[in-house]
């Protein structure tokens with residue numbers, strides 16, 4: 130694959146460009162922001178917070194350039210409620226923040242879930258609790274996956290592990306938000322937001338869907354009301370049943386994950402986002418030392434790829450969860466695999482990142498204590514997973530392990546290889562019940578069983 | 585002597601088209617119904633009914649969308665001005681109205697109203713001040729009068745513990761983004777007439793792109809105040825207006841004349857070129873698909 134020369138001038142303007150992808154060095158926050166603009170984002174609302182501020186700054190410059198709405202709100206409460214209003218009026222809306230700000234957004238998240246207002250929220254996670262630190266972290270997993278506001282609801286949560294993947298998932302998130310009429314969270318972290326990576330300017334603009342519910346002014350039609358209030362218990366129960374039906378559909382059709390080197394893996398690391406980057410380096414080193422290790426990387430944290438992880442676990446002796454947190458995803462991993470296989474954890478908190486060698490050490494311990502190989506008992510082999518962005522293809526050779534470069538190794542050993550191809554879009558029923566499924570840029574539908582994995 | 589020709593029958597009073605023909609959930613004697621009617625009359629007169637997007641509060645008027653047939657968005661408690669900002673920014677052609685109570689606007693939603701006003705959002709805000717949290721059973725609000733008894737100030741509002749009533753509209757009136765701010769009342773027919781003229785001016789300010797506009801309407805809550813409807817009206821006339829004087833508080837609309845009640849008519853906008861107005865700019869976002 131040819132690699133175009135990196136663009137030297139960092140102040141390039143992307144207004145209106147639809148040229149073939151160029152490979153440029155971009156900061157995560159800025160690349161994500163531009164991807165949102167190219168995905169057709171009509172309105173952005175935010176409030177400054179580290180490590181997300183560049184996203185807001187990029188939008189402050191670019192959204193007016195494109196003639197779209199940008200407001201620096203008075204608080205995250207203001208920002209998320211502006212998003213509620215703009216979303217209710219049918220606009221494609223983006224909001225971004227980090228933990229302390231996302232906590233303030235919890236109230237409106239619940240309202241938006243209840244009143245079915247589409248919106249995409251990016252949380253560039255930092256260390257908590259409280260004001261915590263501004264270092265990278267994954268300590269908002271519970272908040273995103275199990276939490277935020279009150280009431281019976283869930284929202285899809287997508288976790289990119291590279292800037293390129295984040296750019297693609299922004300478009301996916303808008304699609305999910307509008308198709309299911311729901312808020313969607315993209316869970317990134319301080320490293321992804323702050324780091325610069327070579328990214329291909331490959332953008333996708335999801336098609337607009339008819340919003341027969343959006344507020345436009347009741348001129349010659351019945352008035353519309355966007356609301357979550359259903360005072361009569363019977364009415365609210367019925368509304369909740371409708372929401373639950375939708376959540377079941379999302380759980381069934383929107384599971385996304387990626388795997389690497391699972392073909393012969395005895396031990397499997399389960400990690401998402403930046404932790405998966407560390408894990409990939411650790412896997413290369415562990416394999417060089419004779420351990421057969423693979424990576425299972427959830428991309429949708431809700432819906433969690435439970436069945437897929439269970440079938441991978443069926444062939445392994447032990448799982449190691451690696452996170453930049455005290456182990457918030459461990460619960461979901463244990464729920465997925467049951468008690469039949471040891472589940473170990475390696476993680477750092479507070480803005481610290483586990484080093485690949487720490488992970489290798491944890492793999493060694495797991496290897497020593499892990500159960501017997503269970504592969505023999507399994508008749509059916511799980512499908513070879515396909516990643517959402519393609520750069521984690523299982524057969525792509527990985528760089529040879531390097532030692533002594535832990536500080537750099539997060540982005541060192543596994544230098545990101547852009548490798549675009551048609552991303553399988555999960556088949557999901559449309560609102561009128563017909564199956565839908567199309568690849569990138571409207572290319573032909575890829576059947577879910579084509580390559581397994583992402584469904 | 586010439587014979588008098590009987591005048592052709594003409595309608596002098598009827599239900600505004602967008603005021604729905606249903607019985608409300610409001611208590612007997614409650615002022616919300618009168619204020620709904622004024623809003624419906626003004627929007628109909630101005631011909632903006634069909635492009636109105638209104639934002640409902642959390643409070644007794646949470647069901648305003650059942651009584652006024654516009655497109656409505658529900659807002660979390662106090663957040664209506666932020667929700668309206670979002671609508672405003674993606675629907676430049678809409679007429680955007682917020683309707684909030686005093687707990688909603690002057691307590692939990694203080695930040696949102698101040699900054700929507702400071703940005704000069706092209707929004708018309710109707711602020712119904714009944715000095716109490718009606719919906720939750722009559723607790724003290726920031727607007728409750730000194731000494732007034734409520735369920736959470738059972739011996740009367742004590743300034744040492746609960747401070748003083750918040751003159752929210754006066755506070756907003758000093759912001760240059762505010763084109764028009766006034767306080768009316770529903771205590772008697774002439775006050776209702778003046779309130780209607782304030783609402784009209786506040787709507788015109790938006791239509792002409794002149795900035796944020798707010799009308800505070802002093803209203804009653806016979807149930808929360810522990811009074812009969814008649815007693816509550818008398819209390820409004822005699823007592824409440826002592827703390828909250830009626831009249832135009834600021835009028836920065838172009839061509840505004842010095843008015844009554846000490847209003848800052850045609851007032852300069854500190855930090856802005858004098859007489860500067862904002863125009864709603866067309867915006868590509870959010871066309872109906």
Ligand SMILES: Cc1ncc(C[n+]2csc(CCOP(=O)(O)OP(=O)(O)O)c2C)c(N)n1
Nearest residue numbers: 642643644661685686687688716717718719
């Ligand atoms: C976050 C939140 N806190 C509290 C409440 C409960 N609550 C509902 S209405 C209300 C007060 C409404 O008072 P006001 O705005 O004055 O309206 P009124 O009922 O007097 O017209 C409160 C506190 C709520 N719904 N949401």
Ligand code: SF4
Nearest residue numbers: 610611614644718805
């Ligand atoms: S409680 Fe007060 S404000 Fe609410 S409906 Fe009754 S009278 Fe009106």
Ligand SMILES: [Mg+2]
Nearest residue numbers: 685686716718
């Ligand atoms: Mg009140």
